[in-house]
Amino acid sequence: MNIVLLEPEQTQSELWNIENPRQFQHLRQHLQLQVGDSLKVGIxxxxxxxxxVVALNETRxxxxxxxxxxxxxxxxVHLILALPRPKVLRRMMMDAVTLGVERISLIHSYRVDKSYWQTPFLQQLDDYVTLGLEQAGDTIAPEIQLYKRFKPFVEDVLATLITEQRPAYVAHPYAEHVMPHAIQHPCIVVVGPEGGxxxxxxxxxKKNGCQAVSLGNRILRTETAVPSILGRLFI
Amino acid sequence: MNIVLLEPEQTQSELWNIENPRQFQHLRQHLQLQVGDSLKVGIxxxxxxxxxVVALNETRxxxxxxxxxxxxxxxxVHLILALPRPKVLRRMMMDAVTLGVERISLIHSYRVDKSYWQTPFLQQLDDYVTLGLEQAGDTIAPEIQLYKRFKPFVEDVLATLITEQRPAYVAHPYAEHVMPHAIQHPCIVVVGPEGGxxxxxxxxxKKNGCQAVSLGNRILRTETAVPSILGRLFI
Structure with missing residues (x-):
C-alpha cells in the first residue's frame, strides 16, 4: 500500500479519517505513524x-x-484476459491495475472452466482494483467488462475496437512474429487461458484483426506473461 | 507443465517411465493421453x-x-532478490526460472524478516526450480545461492561480479535514471524486499558499483516487478 485510497465522500471536510479496518491495520502494522508524519492519500x-497526520487513536x-x-x-492498453481460475484472479487483476492498464475485459474461452464464472471472487473485483491502485499510487480505476461468450465478443466487440492506430496482439507461443516492444501507440493485448x-x-x-505474436520460446504462465508483456511494451 | 522433466537415471533404457505421482496426476488430469500420442520430455x-507414448496404466x-x-x-542475467516472504517465495522462484534467469541469489536485507530464513519452503527450492523448468520447457536449472548477510554479500561478492560488460541494476522507485530496455549484454538485476x-x-x-534505476512512477510488488523487468530487458 503506497497510498491510502479514500472515497470522495470521506474527503468533504478539512480533516479526513482513515478508519477502514483493512487500511488502518495495514498502516498500524507497517508504519509507526506519529502525529506530524506525512502520508500519501488518494481520492x-x-x-x-x-x-x-494530525491525530491517531486505536481505531482511526x-x-x-x-x-x-x-x-x-x-x-x-486494453487488456483482454481469458477469465483466470479463481485462485489467480485476484493477483492478475491487482497486477494489471498496478501496472497501469486502462481497461480490462475478462472473456470466456474454450479452456476456461465454466465454473470460474460462478466464483464469488468475481464479486470482489472492486476490492482487487483498490488493492492494485493503492500499490501503484494511482487513484483512477480501469474500466472492467465481462464477456461470457467468446465468439460474439470477438466478432461484435473486439473487431470494432481494433484500428490501424490501435492494433491487437494475441500472445500465442507458436506465432511466427514476436510481440513488439517499446511501442508509442495504444494497443490491445489478448492473453488466453492456462493451456492457451x-x-x-x-x-x-486473427480473422477479426488480431496479430498472433510470440513471447519467445519459453512458455509463461498467464500471470507471469501479463507483467512481462506490459514491461516489454511500455518502457 | 509444458515438458515432463525426468532425472538422467530414469532415461538409461530405451523406454522411459513417468511414474512420479505429481507428474503422472498432472498428465492424467490435463491431457487425455493415449498410446501413440506425443509428449515432450526433458532430461x-x-x-x-x-x-x-507406448503404454500407460493406472500408475505410469x-x-x-x-x-x-x-x-x-x-x-x-543474474537475479539478486531480497528473500521474499515464504508465501511468495515459490511463485517468485518459479517465475524467475520460467523466465530464463541464469543465476539467482537470495539475500538478506533490513526489511527481510529474519524468520523468513527459517521457512521450510527454503528446503523446497529444487521443487520450485523443477516446476519453473517444466513450465518453460527448459531442462537446465539456474545456479542458486543464499547469502544471509547483506553487507558482506555486497562488498565481497556482488562488487566482484560487476564489470563494464556486466552492469548491475538495482530497481529503486526514486532513482533518477530508468531501467534500460532491450539490452544485448549480460547484466545483474537486484530487486529489494517489500517496502524496498x-x-x-x-x-x-551504489558505492559497490550498482546503478539505481526506476521502473517509472508506479510502485510494483516485487513479484510483479521481476517479470516486468525481465520482459523489458530481454526482448
Missing part, C-alpha cells in the same frame, strides 16, 4: 495528496491534506 | 525430446524418445 477517481488516523501530487499516468487458446479461437481472433 | 541438465506412462528438440536459451531497500542499503549498493 478514488480524483486527486492524490501528501497529507499530515486523522490526516490533513497539505499538497497535491501527480497521479501516475496509465498505459494506453484452441486453434479455432486463434483463427477467429 | 534434467540434459536434452529435450519429443517422445511417443511409458514413452519412447523420437527426436531431440531445442532447449530454450537462458537470458544472461533502506537508504543505507541503496548507498552501499
Amino acid at each position: 478514488r477517481q480524483g486527486l492524490r495528496y501528501l497529507t499530515e 488516523i486523522v490526516v490533513r491534506p497539505i499538497e497535491t501530487e501527480a497521479v501516475p499516468a496509465k498505459h494506453p 487458446f484452441i486453434p479455432y479461437e486463434i483463427e477467429l481472433l | 534434467r541438465q540434459g536434452l529435450r525430446y519429443l517422445t511417443e 506412462i511409458v514413452v519412447r524418445p523420437i527426436e531431440t528438440e531445442a532447449v530454450p536459451a537462458k537470458h544472461p 531497500f533502506i537508504p543505507y542499503e541503496i548507498e552501499l549498493l
Whole structure:
C-alpha cells in the first residue's frame, strides 16, 4: 500500500479519517505513524495528496491534506484476459491495475472452466482494483467488462475496437512474429487461458484483426506473461 | 507443465517411465493421453525430446524418445532478490526460472524478516526450480545461492561480479535514471524486499558499483516487478 485510497465522500471536510479496518491495520502494522508524519492519500477517481497526520487513536488516523501530487499516468492498453481460475484472479487483476492498464475485459474461452464464472471472487473485483491502485499510487480505476461468450465478443466487440492506430496482439507461443516492444501507440493485448487458446479461437481472433505474436520460446504462465508483456511494451 | 522433466537415471533404457505421482496426476488430469500420442520430455541438465507414448496404466506412462528438440536459451542475467516472504517465495522462484534467469541469489536485507530464513519452503527450492523448468520447457536449472548477510554479500561478492560488460541494476522507485530496455549484454538485476531497500542499503549498493534505476512512477510488488523487468530487458 503506497497510498491510502479514500472515497470522495470521506474527503468533504478539512480533516479526513482513515478508519477502514483493512487500511488502518495495514498502516498500524507497517508504519509507526506519529502525529506530524506525512502520508500519501488518494481520492478514488480524483486527486492524490501528501497529507499530515494530525491525530491517531486505536481505531482511526486523522490526516490533513497539505499538497497535491501527480497521479501516475496509465498505459494506453486494453487488456483482454481469458477469465483466470479463481485462485489467480485476484493477483492478475491487482497486477494489471498496478501496472497501469486502462481497461480490462475478462472473456470466456474454450479452456476456461465454466465454473470460474460462478466464483464469488468475481464479486470482489472492486476490492482487487483498490488493492492494485493503492500499490501503484494511482487513484483512477480501469474500466472492467465481462464477456461470457467468446465468439460474439470477438466478432461484435473486439473487431470494432481494433484500428490501424490501435492494433491487437494475441500472445500465442507458436506465432511466427514476436510481440513488439517499446511501442508509442495504444494497443490491445489478448492473453488466453492456462493451456492457451484452441486453434479455432486463434483463427477467429486473427480473422477479426488480431496479430498472433510470440513471447519467445519459453512458455509463461498467464500471470507471469501479463507483467512481462506490459514491461516489454511500455518502457 | 509444458515438458515432463525426468532425472538422467530414469532415461538409461530405451523406454522411459513417468511414474512420479505429481507428474503422472498432472498428465492424467490435463491431457487425455493415449498410446501413440506425443509428449515432450526433458532430461534434467540434459536434452529435450519429443517422445511417443507406448503404454500407460493406472500408475505410469511409458514413452519412447523420437527426436531431440531445442532447449530454450537462458537470458544472461543474474537475479539478486531480497528473500521474499515464504508465501511468495515459490511463485517468485518459479517465475524467475520460467523466465530464463541464469543465476539467482537470495539475500538478506533490513526489511527481510529474519524468520523468513527459517521457512521450510527454503528446503523446497529444487521443487520450485523443477516446476519453473517444466513450465518453460527448459531442462537446465539456474545456479542458486543464499547469502544471509547483506553487507558482506555486497562488498565481497556482488562488487566482484560487476564489470563494464556486466552492469548491475538495482530497481529503486526514486532513482533518477530508468531501467534500460532491450539490452544485448549480460547484466545483474537486484530487486529489494517489500517496502524496498533502506537508504543505507541503496548507498552501499551504489558505492559497490550498482546503478539505481526506476521502473517509472508506479510502485510494483516485487513479484510483479521481476517479470516486468525481465520482459523489458530481454526482448
